[in-house]
Amino acid sequence: MSTPQDQSTTQATVPPSPEFAAQAVAQADLYERAAADRLGFWAEQARENVTWDTDFTDVLDWSGAPFAKWFVGGRLNVAVNCVDRHVEAGNGDRVALHFEGEPGDTRAVTYAELHEQVQRAANALQALGVQAGDRVAIYLPMLVESIVAMLACARLGAAHSVVFGGFSADALNSRINDAEAKLVITCDGSYRRGKPTTLKPAVDAALAKGAPSVTNVLVVRRNGEEVDWVEGRDVWWHEALEGAAPQHEAESFDAENPLFVLYTSGTTGKPKGILHTSGGYLVQTAYTTKNVFDVKPERDVYWCTADIGWVTGHSYIVYGPLANGLTQVVYEGTPDTPDKDRWWSIVEKYGVTVLYTAPTAIRTCMKWGEEHPAKHDLSSLRVLGSVGENINPEAWNWYRRVIGSDRTPIADTWWQTETGAQMIAPLPGVTALKAGSAQVPLPGIVAEVVDDAGEPVGPGQTGYLVLTEPWPAMLRGIWGDEQRFKDTYWSRFPGRYFAGDGAKRDDDGDIWLLGRVDDVMNVSGHRLSTAEIESALVSHPDVAEAAVVGATDETTGQAVVAFVILRGGHEQGPDTVADLRNHVAKEIGPIAKPKSIMVVAELPKTRSGKIMRRLLRDVAEHRTPGDVTTLTDSSVMDAISAGMNATPQD
Ligand code: ATP
Numbered sequence: 001m002s003t004p005q006d007q008s009t010t011q012a013t014v015p016p017s018p019e020f021a022a023q024a025v026a027q028a029d030l031y032e033r034a035a036a037d038r039l040g041f042w043a044e045q046a047r048e049n050v051t052w053d054t055d056f057t058d059v060l061d062w063s064g065a066p067f068a069k070w071f072v073g074g075r076l077n078v079a080v081n082c083v084d085r086h087v088e089a090g091n092g093d094r095v096a097l098h099f100e101g102e103p104g105d106t107r108a109v110t111y112a113e114l115h116e117q118v119q120r121a122a123n124a125l126q127a128l129g130v131q132a133g134d135r136v137a138i139y140l141p142m143l144v145e146s147i148v149a150m151l152a153c154a155r156l157g158a159a160h161s162v163v164f165g166g167f168s169a170d171a172l173n174s175r176i177n178d179a180e181a182k183l184v185i186t187c188d189g190s191y192r193r194g195k196p197t198t199l200k201p202a203v204d205a206a207l208a209k210g211a212p213s214v215t216n217v218l219v220v221r222r223n224g225e226e227v228d229w230v231e232g233r234d235v236w237w238h239e240a241l242e243g244a245a246p247q248h249e250a251e252s253f254d255a256e257n258p259l260f261v262l263y264t265s266g267t268t269g270k271p272k273g274i275l276h277t278s279g280g281y282l283v284q285t286a287y288t289t290k291n292v293f294d295v296k297p298e299r300d301v302y303w304c305t306a307d308i309g310w311v312t313g314h315s316y317i318v319y320g321p322l323a324n325g326l327t328q329v330v331y332e333g334t335p336d337t338p339d340k341d342r343w344w345s346i347v348e349k350y351g352v353t354v355l356y357t358a359p360t361a362i363r364t365c366m367k368w369g370e371e372h373p374a375k376h377d378l379s380s381l382r383v384l385g386s387v388g389e390n391i392n393p394e395a396w397n398w399y400r401r402v403i404g405s406d407r408t409p410i411a412d413t414w415w416q417t418e419t420g421a422q423m424i425a426p427l428p429g430v431t432a433l434k435a436g437s438a439q440v441p442l443p444g445i446v447a448e449v450v451d452d453a454g455e456p457v458g459p460g461q462t463g464y465l466v467l468t469e470p471w472p473a474m475l476r477g478i479w480g481d482e483q484r485f486k487d488t489y490w491s492r493f494p495g496r497y498f499a500g501d502g503a504k505r506d507d508d509g510d511i512w513l514l515g516r517v518d519d520v521m522n523v524s525g526h527r528l529s530t531a532e533i534e535s536a537l538v539s540h541p542d543v544a545e546a547a548v549v550g551a552t553d554e555t556t557g558q559a560v561v562a563f564v565i566l567r568g569g570h571e572q573g574p575d576t577v578a579d580l581r582n583h584v585a586k587e588i589g590p591i592a593k594p595k596s597i598m599v600v601a602e603l604p605k606t607r608s609g610k611i612m613r614r615l616l617r618d619v620a621e622h623r624t625p626g627d628v629t630t631l632t633d634s635s636v637m638d639a640i641s642a643g644m645n646a647t648p649q650d
């Protein structure tokens with residue numbers, strides 16, 4: 001993907017302040033140590049960040065590639081690492097979770113309380129027949145109990161399969177059956193935009209469709225909505241926990257014991273059930289949390305706004321932060337309830353020091369306007385993080401200026417459900433930051449940008465992102481589909497992991513993510529990246545969000561078609577489209593000029609907030625949009641299709 005004019009290579013950098021650099025948890029020597037002896041480095045991290053009941057004998061067994069074994073012979077209990085050991089170290093009084101419900105109810109859960117809850121839950125699950133090697137489906141919103149449920153499974157050596165609470169009964173049914181879950185944990189309902197919602201009915205419907213493996217449903221009471229009850233199958237969570245002993249003796253499990261199955265977001269197609277195991281996953285999530293977010297448990301209040309239904313919620317709400325003994329905020333609701341400043345009121349109220357969120361949320365806040373964060377004191381923030389999509393430079397600069405007071409480092413973290421933990425990201429006390437680039441592989445990670453033949457590309461060149469060495473938190477397979485695992489990730493460049501993302505190396509060697517390889521456009525022989533054209537559009541003062549796709553074109557092969565959302569207060573005028581086209585021509589070059597631009601109210605997004613370009617491509621090529629089951633709001637596509645048919649193409 002080459003663009004006629006290269007923006008990134010002339011990019012200014014933002015070095016860490018000397019004060020921040022001096023106190024930073026991660027110093028530059030991490031890179032040196034990892035480069036000198038990569039496996040030795042991981043062994044060191046494993047012993048520093050995780051407590052093993054039996055030490056491992058080998059760091060890595062790659063003889064069964066692409067199926068890795070990390071920390072061979074090591075035994076541990078993941079839940080004990082996340083909870084018990086902090087209590088044993090004398091930190092039982094520290095708050096683990098500051099829960100804030102959407103209606104404004106709050107609850108502070110200390111590590112000692114979390115310890116008791118997890119032990120009771122483990123006993124309750126055991127009483128329902130759950131044992132090591134089983135699977136448990138968790139269909140819950142953002143509640144304390146959701147985290148307790150995941151940890152209780154981990155404590156028993158059973159794998160959880162968390163299904164995002166916004167998914168339909170059908171999606172839930174197929175995930176329950178795919179994993180052959182024995183138990184489903186859900187709740188009566190939650191709150192969303194000020195109104196009670198229900199979850200239990202979806203579980204009832206999912207099980208009514210047939211789920212022979214399920215013997216019980218454990219139901220958390222959250223909002224008191226009335227629920228149907230199947231005697232003998234359904235059990236109240238609070239009754240089960242009250243009836244269970246407050247102590248539970250934890251067993252040790254092998255480092256490769258399955259920890260969870262989790263489905264990818266479905267941005268590019270049918271979701272894949274990704275399998276993660278225990279030791280390596282915990283080591284890398286704990287290590288990255290500590291070093292990338294520069295956290296110290298005595299000092300920081302951490303908040304990741306993801307949902308536990310996504311991998312970010314697994315790795316950077318549950319396992320990484322709790323393994324580090326952090327205090328964190330868990331928020332149940334939406335960012336605009338009761339008002340568009342809810343997030344910023346939470347930052348102020350709890351003195352949040354580290355905030356980890358997604359570009360889609362940042363761009364939404366940009367669209368809403370600066371007046372909302374301006375109502376609150378955000379001076380407690382020390383580090384900001386971003387994950388899930390490209391953060392375009394405009395959004396990066398807004399995030400740093402408006403939320404970070406031009407002071408906080410921003411960690412743009414590239415990783416996937418499959419990688420389990422962060423892979424490419426700056427270290428906040430070391431790296432001079434570049435707006436819009438995830439920059440460099442973390443110490444211990446080896447990534448490359450390669451061309452079609454698998455050769456590393458030179459400075460300023462674009463290609464495919466691959467991971468050339470195994471890493472501790474790597475996926476151990478696709479649940480029940482060995483062949484798809486090999487085909488999807490290991491066949492394009494044999495021996496190396498193919499991430500499916502396009503990337504560029506700039507003149508300094510920094511990595512820029514360019515979007516999905518499937519989304520790359522070819523216009524008159526020029527390979528153009530969606531990410532770069534979208535960034536150019538968003539750098540126009542009128543534009544809040546943009547999605548770009550390539551549509552088949554008789555003359556040019558493919559033509560650039562753009563969909564844009566305007567910023568709050570901006571109306572589409574007679575010159576808007578021409579203005580935006582010229583702006584792209586000026587920023588990138590005439591070749592990248594969109595053939596058509598459509599102003600829309602919303603873009604189709606997955607429930608994890610990513611733009612689904614494949615659906616827009618269907619619209620741009622006048623097809624009926626394909627699979628929309630992981631879309632947040634399918635009416636968005638109807639509105640765009642209707643608008644597209646009404647827009648004259650030039
Ligand atoms: P599916 O694999 O089902 O299509 P998905 O890829 O959206 O779904 P995830 O594992 O949640 O599912 O997302 C990982 C992808 O998100 C990455 O491959 C990349 O495309 C994108 N991504 C994540 N973080 C970043 C980042 N910091 N910069 C650019 N892209 C990112």
Ligand code: MG
Binds near residue numbers: 264268416500
């Ligand atoms: Mg993916």
